[in-house]
Amino acid sequence: MATIEDELERARAAQLEELSSFLRIQSISTLSSQQAEMRNAAAWLVDKLQRAGFKNAEVLETGGHPLVFASFHVGDDAPTILMYGHYDVQPVDPLELWTTPPFEPKIRDQKLYARGASDDKGPVFLHILALETLIRRGELRVNVKLCIEGEEECGSTNLPTFLEKNAERLRADVLLISDTTMVGPMQPGICYGLRGLCALQVDLKTANSDLHSGLYGGAVPNALHAMVELLASLHHPDGRVAVDGFYDEVVDLTMDERAALAELPHDDEAYRKALGLTALFGEAGYTTIERSTARPTLEINGLYGGFQGEGTKTVIPHEAHAKITCRLVNQQTPATIQEKVKKHLLEHAPIGATLTVTLQDTGNPYLGSFDAPAVELAKKSYEHAYGVQPYMTRMGGSIPIVEVFHRVLNIPVVLMGFSLMTENFHAPNEHFSLENFDRGIRALTHFYREAATALK
Template structure:
């Protein structure tokens, strides 16, 4: 469907062209060579807010990438909604797997292909255009709004916690609205009430002072790749259970309703087909959705060392490396999980090598009661537009700032995203279904009117 809202319907093609401009900016926050592009995306976002009728729009510096702020505060006796999103994107590697260039947005089969199309530029754009549509057709908003858009979400939002702490009065509101999550399936609206947290680290194993000839020294010294493989293997048992002492100590159990709902939503055959695999694998005793949404993980994200070129080079490498991230669930503390992993590494390090551990991104898990009036109102808006009963779910990913806003500002969070898990965010050929582009904006317009009465 195309939107039924008169302003959105009339300007749909113009909006798609504007979104393509936004998506053409390679705002890759993890790569310093794209710093100016990240700034350019921030400035583009700020200009879009100004054109939507927002006031006090600013591009505000942080230690790394800027925050974009804007507001409209003229709705008397109405709540204030803080709208959050991010304008930075993931790297595009491997580039050769993209069917069309990642920063040359292309529409195919009613889907918009580009890096950031679903995560999160497409949804940020929707938020802004919804505000513009209301302002243009009604002359005012039903609620007060504040916007905060960051450029570091894809690198763990390192500057955002101190920014929020330093600007608590500026960001004070009654509700946080985020569109950076996914729906359960096509045509199936859902509200996310929980996010997993994150802790990341790198393991660097060191053996001899330099690479060694495997014929002259093989059998007499420890191979760092062997040592690393043994160490990593010690972190799980054969059934997917994490074998690190203390890892599960504070995991909040799923309640009976969650267990039943997640079992019902788990379609293992469809997931295997989608992923092109013959079998699923995970912690024994839990359904697939329970593993994805309500249980913690420890994943090896990268492992390297030794000769990588063509053919064989008969060496024992002097170094071996691995990157690990853990997705955490409510009541787990990222710093504590990092500590128990470090203890495990020290305890299980094979002889003949040394180890260094470097800590990376950390984010606390988040969960909010799904009977909160703001969340229930969101469900009503979704059901009205999608004509389908809404589901209340968790999400396996992390949006670190949600917990920050809840802790520092006391804001309940409505995580109303319109992406789909099949849209390849963080992977080649990321795309966004334009049906959700249209329905999502209809839903947000309805919600901003509905929330005035709900709070």
């Protein structure tokens, strides 16, 4: 029998064409006009999975866009791996900035350009190809379940309920996800932590209308003055959040974690220059990497009010508005942080100002094991495919559904990505490195093949 390497090499052209056919489907979950395309993408996956050897592959209804579920059972005593991904993609606007049409896949400079190539159709397809190869060779010795949703790009609205209702059906020993990024080219990384999120809208009012600054200036409160004074109270000068109790549930980094994060390739000066900044700033006592991945934050995302047009208008604004989000870590819970921030805002409202604070989106943080058996297997699989040890990383962003999977199914999660941060996901000219296409299949083939022993 040919080696896996030889088999993959011979099949490469056909595999890329098959991926391209998947990428041509305009599965944009946020557009109601694309509902038929969403179902086309789900049907495409079921057909591909059945041809790959998954006799049990089906489209399941969720109340929104459908979910694709498939399973391959080798034995009751074998470990079970649950793979999660998504087939929906982001809108393509602005269309004029694409070099080639977003749903007409093209290969340029060893990169496959198309919407969804990197996020997340490409990585999902790698899993299917790895499993297809092992099934065909009779070398898959673990049970596998695949859960591929169609609503990740619009908040996974229906997936938590689906997980709750189908927890037994999805029961597994480990969850494997490839919807994260590598550290850089030929620099794989295993993400073991994700920050959570909570959002608030702040609306401030003073008088019942805007007032003439010549007639009333100096005698009445200015809504914009009040808002900037209020927002300034949220932080200490050294960068720490000034909200009472904000850090109560934060567990500081261990020495091992700080050592692992310090190994990541990063240069503060290059980072500063690349962003066009005159200086970096953040919570004292932590490195840039630690601040941006493993510490909680409170950010003002939007501030508006008063006259916005050309020229001058001499008014005293009677209302101002701000949007706030917090990134959360460890044991912080979004609802608790929202209430603490709301309490701070109400208690610090300037004289003459009336506040309305609206609580908005939330997502729990996730912190996984640093050295679980599945993580150790992922390290070996990356090394098998890339020839280097992967970095252990935490991501500053949020993937709320990861925490939901972990909480509902009570299983370890391995975040093993193959995309690069420079691949323009969510932006024009999204692309996927063909080097990571090749090496990603090999890494995943190794993971699934060796899991029977490693996860016992």
